[in-house]
Amino acid sequence: xxxxxxxxxxxxxxxxxxxxxxxxxxxxxxxxxxxxxxxxxxxxxxxxxxxxxxxxxxxxxxxxxxxxxxxxxxxxxxxxxxxxxxxxxxxxxxxxxxxxxxxxxxxxxxxxxxxxxxxxxxxxxxxx
Numbered sequence: 001x002x003x004x005x006x007x008x009x010x011x012x013x014x015x016x017x018x019x020x021x022x023x024x025x026x027x028x029x030x031x032x033x034x035x036x037x038x039x040x041x042x043x044x045x046x047x048x049x050x051x052x053x054x055x056x057x058x059x060x061x062x063x064x065x066x067x068x069x070x071x072x073x074x075x076x077x078x079x080x081x082x083x084x085x086x087x088x089x090x091x092x093x094x095x096x097x098x099x100x101x102x103x104x105x106x107x108x109x110x111x112x113x114x115x116x117x118x119x120x121x122x123x124x125x126x127x128x
Contacts, residue, residue: 004059006071007051008115015049019056026053055115060087064110074113075120086114086121 005019007028017030029046057072064070065079074087112120 002059002061004069006055006057006059007049007053008055009049009051015051017046019058020048026051026056028056057087057113058089062108063105064108065106066109068110070108070110071113073115074110077109077111078107079109080107084111084121 003018004016005028006014006016007019007026008014015028015030017028020027020029028049028051030049031042032045032047033040034043055073057074060070060072062070064076070076070087072087072089075084076087077084114120
């Protein structure tokens with residue numbers, strides 16, 4: 001299982017990495033990449049980014065049909081049933097991913113998230 005978080009800073013930029021909460025302030029610790037022998041490699045050093053707590057989400061270990069990582073707060077569309085849902089975490093895991101064994105990544109597409117577009121679910125049509 002891969003543990004990764006993301007969070008958005010006050011300038012609207014997303015940061016990915018480890019989560020640190022210190023004195024009630026949320027930080028994402030991102031690996032620093034450096035050029036080495038003509039290509040970028042990840043170093044052992046981390047860069048600290050203060051992020052807005054309400055935007056912090058954990059990676060679900062699920063990737064959509066385009067191999068994009070799904071995080072809490074992402075909005076996914078089931079392309080077979082034309083339904084849309086928000087990824088949320090509860091006591092049993094990431095919902096609806098934990099209970100929906102029928103979800104096959106080749107039929108799921110991430111269409112956005114509730115932080116970049118708070119009205120995204122209002123804009124989605126419900127199936128009739």
